[in-house]
Amino acid sequence: MSITLAELGETKLLERLARFAPPGQFSDDTALLTHDSRALLVNTDVMVEGVHFSDATTAPADVGWRAVVANLSDLAASGSVQVEGITVGLVAPGTTPWWWVEELYQGISEALERFGGTLLGGDCSTGNQRLLSISAFGRLGPLRLHRALARPGDLLMSSGPHGLSRLGLAILQDTPRPSPLSLPPALKEQAIRCHQRPWPRFDALQTLLACKPEQLPWRAGGTDSSDGLLAAVESLCRSSGCGAVLHRDALPRADAWPYEEAWDRWCLNGGEDFELVLSLPPEWAESWTLHQPESRCFGTITTDKGRIIWNDDGALLQPSGFSHYS
Amino acid sequence: MSITLAELGETKLLERLARFAPPGQFSDDTALLTHDSRALLVNTDVMVEGVHFSDATTAPADVGWRAVVANLSDLAASGSVQVEGITVGLVAPGTTPWWWVEELYQGISEALERFGGTLLGGDCSTGNQRLLSISAFGRLGPLRLHRALARPGDLLMSSGPHGLSRLGLAILQDTPRPSPLSLPPALKEQAIRCHQRPWPRFDALQTLLACKPEQLPWRAGGTDSSDGLLAAVESLCRSSGCGAVLHRDALPRADAWPYEEAWDRWCLNGGEDFELVLSLPPEWAESWTLHQPESRCFGTITTDKGRIIWNDDGALLQPSGFSHYS
Numbered sequence: 001m002s003i004t005l006a007e008l009g010e011t012k013l014l015e016r017l018a019r020f021a022p023p024g025q026f027s028d029d030t031a032l033l034t035h036d037s038r039a040l041l042v043n044t045d046v047m048v049e050g051v052h053f054s055d056a057t058t059a060p061a062d063v064g065w066r067a068v069v070a071n072l073s074d075l076a077a078s079g080s081v082q083v084e085g086i087t088v089g090l091v092a093p094g095t096t097p098w099w100w101v102e103e104l105y106q107g108i109s110e111a112l113e114r115f116g117g118t119l120l121g122g123d124c125s126t127g128n129q130r131l132l133s134i135s136a137f138g139r140l141g142p143l144r145l146h147r148a149l150a151r152p153g154d155l156l157m158s159s160g161p162h163g164l165s166r167l168g169l170a171i172l173q174d175t176p177r178p179s180p181l182s183l184p185p186a187l188k189e190q191a192i193r194c195h196q197r198p199w200p201r202f203d204a205l206q207t208l209l210a211c212k213p214e215q216l217p218w219r220a221g222g223t224d225s226s227d228g229l230l231a232a233v234e235s236l237c238r239s240s241g242c243g244a245v246l247h248r249d250a251l252p253r254a255d256a257w258p259y260e261e262a263w264d265r266w267c268l269n270g271g272e273d274f275e276l277v278l279s280l281p282p283e284w285a286e287s288w289t290l291h292q293p294e295s296r297c298f299g300t301i302t303t304d305k306g307r308i309i310w311n312d313d314g315a316l317l318q319p320s321g322f323s324h325y326s
Numbered sequence: 327m328s329i330t331l332a333e334l335g336e337t338k339l340l341e342r343l344a345r346f347a348p349p350g351q352f353s354d355d356t357a358l359l360t361h362d363s364r365a366l367l368v369n370t371d372v373m374v375e376g377v378h379f380s381d382a383t384t385a386p387a388d389v390g391w392r393a394v395v396a397n398l399s400d401l402a403a404s405g406s407v408q409v410e411g412i413t414v415g416l417v418a419p420g421t422t423p424w425w426w427v428e429e430l431y432q433g434i435s436e437a438l439e440r441f442g443g444t445l446l447g448g449d450c451s452t453g454n455q456r457l458l459s460i461s462a463f464g465r466l467g468p469l470r471l472h473r474a475l476a477r478p479g480d481l482l483m484s485s486g487p488h489g490l491s492r493l494g495l496a497i498l499q500d501t502p503r504p505s506p507l508s509l510p511p512a513l514k515e516q517a518i519r520c521h522q523r524p525w526p527r528f529d530a531l532q533t534l535l536a537c538k539p540e541q542l543p544w545r546a547g548g549t550d551s552s553d554g555l556l557a558a559v560e561s562l563c564r565s566s567g568c569g570a571v572l573h574r575d576a577l578p579r580a581d582a583w584p585y586e587e588a589w590d591r592w593c594l595n596g597g598e599d600f601e602l603v604l605s606l607p608p609e610w611a612e613s614w615t616l617h618q619p620e621s622r623c624f625g626t627i628t629t630d631k632g633r634i635i636w637n638d639d640g641a642l643l644q645p646s647g648f649s650h651y652s
Contacts, residue, residue, distance in 0.1 A: 040366065042446060042447070042463070043413075043447070044413035044414070044415050044447060044448050044449050044459070044461060045449045046415040046416075046417055046449045046450070046451045046459065047451075048417060048451050048452070048453045051453065052451070087368060087369075087370035087461055088370070089371070089372040089415070091457060120368060121368070121369070121370060122370050123371045123372045124372070125374050126374070127374045127455055127457060128454045129455060131417065131453060133415035133459030135368070135370060135413055135461040137368070
């Protein structure tokens, strides 16, 4: 029998969790973030079992990896070029086996090793439901990407394809897809990988920073597509007081992604894609397309506040309706 | 009928929560913490309904206040002299009425107005159980108080009395006290106030900084007594590799607190006192007693690693056994 959290107790649990942090890091009440003068960004995200992840489809190491990536993706989409670290609030029932928590923190550590930063501290408590609340800290680079910085005339850009994570989930859960097409194995594998081990797009941010046309100021709108592509466009438009036209033919589909309306809905609303969704001046967008080949231009920002329409028939896109409460 | 979170949906919920933050603060994925060069401390604490608070005894505004204070108390006990702000991860079932969340955030705002800092951002999600995960950020002053910096020969000091919050809870819940003594009304009122509206001891930290004897280095051990006085001493001893002798007559009791062994146990293990528990060189301890009249010396730090004993009979104090999992 594996030892449970109730059997370990809080002190021993924290001692075991401390092994995932630098030596001495857990021996105090707070963590020292920094002595240095570069601007620091913070992001807090909550992941709840049964809402954001399920024990049935997601191994605990993948839960840990994805929880870190969800946070780091927000940092990347705000212009952070270096990860300082994270704090983790862990809630789990006393009956939770230790191995589950250990594998969770192994996934957390793997993500930090891959993308930078350390486990700075945190807290744990018993509760009815397993959940993680992570705060992540990153250093700002030369560009403060911001949801409120989209401007009419900008092009809407994406760092990669959308809908893959949703497809990966359907494959893992063996639930229906938008249509019963047979899919190439490479697309299925890509979809499962995107669902289980997403990446924050620090790489795409770096090419964006490197390719800015000199005459342009450091101004761009940006967010990530953790809640889906359409939700990302909606949030850019809402924060910036703009509208958008989406180009149906140019939606950021994966290679071999079916061209059907039902599949377009997964591309728009699948969620958990963790790509950068940017609003860029046309010259910068063009330059980024050259330096970041998998980036896509899929629309334009307009003055038509709050309205997101299709380019071909002018039809209004239905709100994504993304909500953990629905 | 009050509107519920499920009826509001996530976007409208976040819009309402944004009213508690500076204008525009919630319009982006991350929060900019700082452009400036002074060292920054971070602390993350989780508060779960049924574990850390109960709807029956605690009004939502008091839950919000106490959640902030629990975090700020850790910052104070690490030497933070200025609060930058907090992020809040909120989990609540969709059936939760909005008024409950609104009053919660009013309590959060009241605490921030009183002790400094702003609501920097956060996240919200549905879940089975109401809970708050707060990360708080503060600027370090000249002294980095640390649990690992107690040294043999230091005096154990407390910024105030202990056990009051536990007594306040018993009065509010109408549950038995250690003995059926009748208590003066002033003590009862003080106890309820300590339970409902505790204060982080930034004031006591300021006097500590101001009264350091010049010849001493900036070195002191410190933590807060959120998990109880004995748990605070244990954590100082554990992180510093020391032991301690506690002076039974000098326990930091409130005025009119009964001198009985059963009441001593509440003083030692009541919890949620949010006082500073410090390990100070004798000259500094003496100076602090002069400048901070309600501070108390209640013991000494020894070389006797991990052993905490009474001064009069040398008996070993039982571990506090503090654990949310027990």
